[in-house]
Amino acid sequence: MxxxxxxxxxxxxxxxxxxxxxxxxxxxxxxxxxxxxxxxxxxxxxxxxxxxPPVEIQMQHYAFLVDDELFDRAYRRLCDRGIEHWADPQMRRPGETNDEHGGRGVYFKDPAGHAIELITRPYL
The missing domain is CATH 3.30.720.120 (Signal recognition particle alu RNA binding heterodimer, srp9/1)
Incomplete structure (x- = not known):
């Protein structure tokens, strides 16, 4: 299996x-x-x-591989909703996306505070 x-x-x-x-x-x-x-x-x-959960939530990281068209629409939604986002996981490049690894990416937080990443190309 x-x-x-x-x-x-x-x-x-x-x-x-x-x-x-x-x-x-x-x-x-x-x-x-x-x-x-x-x-x-x-x-x-x-x-x-x-x-x-009945305990304090610890931040986790979740990355989603999406196609270019969905990335564009999702990124537009982030911007339209005023959701803070960054081009890097260290949060040093606010309001930007990145073009690393042959694709595009963006980092932001979900409603529970988890670190979410959208990428258009896998790292490997």
Missing amino acids: TVTFNHTIVAAKDRNESARFFRELLELPEAPSWGPFTNVQLTDGVLLQFAE
């Missing part, structure tokens, strides 16, 4: 708000949800399961 990534639980302050943020930004359809999870399903079938 090959190994594929199936799902992860993403800690959220408000699971519905976080799921909606990702669905709108990445143009994803609603997914069936159950129990303590509000789910978002990516194109390849991977589930992001948003949950509200």
